[in-house]
């Protein structure tokens with residue numbers, strides 16, 4: 507019979523590597539949990555219109571990469587390609603924004619789906635941890651999020667990442683710039699698709715990676731020259747707050763990002779060891795998104811950090827995460843009676859909060875000791891019929907190799923004391 511493989515562009519997280527993913531999710535979310543962000547979980551799929559309206563019809567994410575489908579009941583749904591639109595939809599639906607407690611600060615962790623051309627660091631199923639601060643226009647909030655992301659990466663031991671920062675202006679100044687840019691783009695020699703993009707979303711043409719396009723873009727009007735006074739002041743305040751926190755960043759006036767909803771502050775975290783898929787995370791302010799999806803005006807800011815690429819970045823830097831062995835004690839039972847007694851002790855150890863495992867499958871001493879080694883346990887507890895007849899077990903320190911007899915009745919206390 508034919509065997510099955512993980513679908514193209516996806517991969518399985520399996521031990522021992524999978525623990526790195528858990529550690530990365532933990533490290534990214536820790537600063538958020540410590541800063542007033544509450545956990546939110548939304549469905550893996552939504553009404554397709556939410557993303558079409560929120561993320562933008564003209565974006566690659568919506569026009570080319572969305573897993574959209576019709577259900578048997580006739581609903582038009584899509585697997586979520588990103589988190590922000592869903593989180594805002596959920597906050598609006600639950601009226602979190604009406605309870606006089608703005609900003610609503612939320613964090614999430616989950617799977618996202620984009621039908622992209624797979625390559626290293628770019629998958630069709632990937633994982634993000636994200637944060638959204640909904641309902642306040644306050645440069646300190648933008649700064650907080652950037653500082654927390656920086657803290658998350660640093661706590662993992664990452665060093666070779668850079669923060670790119672830009673302002674995309676607001677509904678006052680961006681349209682003026684947009685028109686100026688469109689005028690410039692109309693005089694260039696661009697292919698049909700890019701011409702169309704220039705009409706729908708000219709800022710995204712700036713993001714075009716092709717050298718022949720980039721060459722033509724020299725001399726294009728720069729958004730910075732068009733920012734209104736309010737946007738300029740806002741951006742300066744964000745920059746000042748991040749600087750005061752000791753977080754280094756680079757101004758990047760070309761940073762536009764692939765989602766339409768961003769306004770004012772936008773930023774991206776890039777890692778230099780990752781080749782073409784260098785963005786490990788990104789985000790920004792999305793003051794208009796709530797109204798785009800039918801809600802009231804709720805100026806907001808957020809980011810999403812990619813877990814898969816963060817793991818790749820750690821590998822590129824050669825960072826070994828300090829992940830403690832999951833098992834502290836491994837019990838090796840020789841014979842039926844010993845199995846019963848030691849299995850009981852393993853249960854007791856676990857209840858006492860000691861991570862313990864057992865030699866299942868009736869293995870002999872040699873095979874069972876191999877398992878004990880592989881488990882990474884600090885101690886092996888070995889017992890045969892003769893030990894037990896004397897009320898003893900052998901406690902072996904797997905680091906030093908030293909072994910001593912311990913009274914069965916004192917095993918739990920002894921192990922706890924020696925692990926402490």
Ligand code: AMP
Pocket residue numbers: 588620622627628629630631632633634764785786787788789810811812813814815816
């Ligand atoms: P975006 O919503 O495109 O700004 O993505 C935010 C972050 O999610 C990126 O910086 C990546 O780390 C990650 N990401 C986005 N798309 C993919 C993908 N196809 N495969 C792996 N990670 C991705």
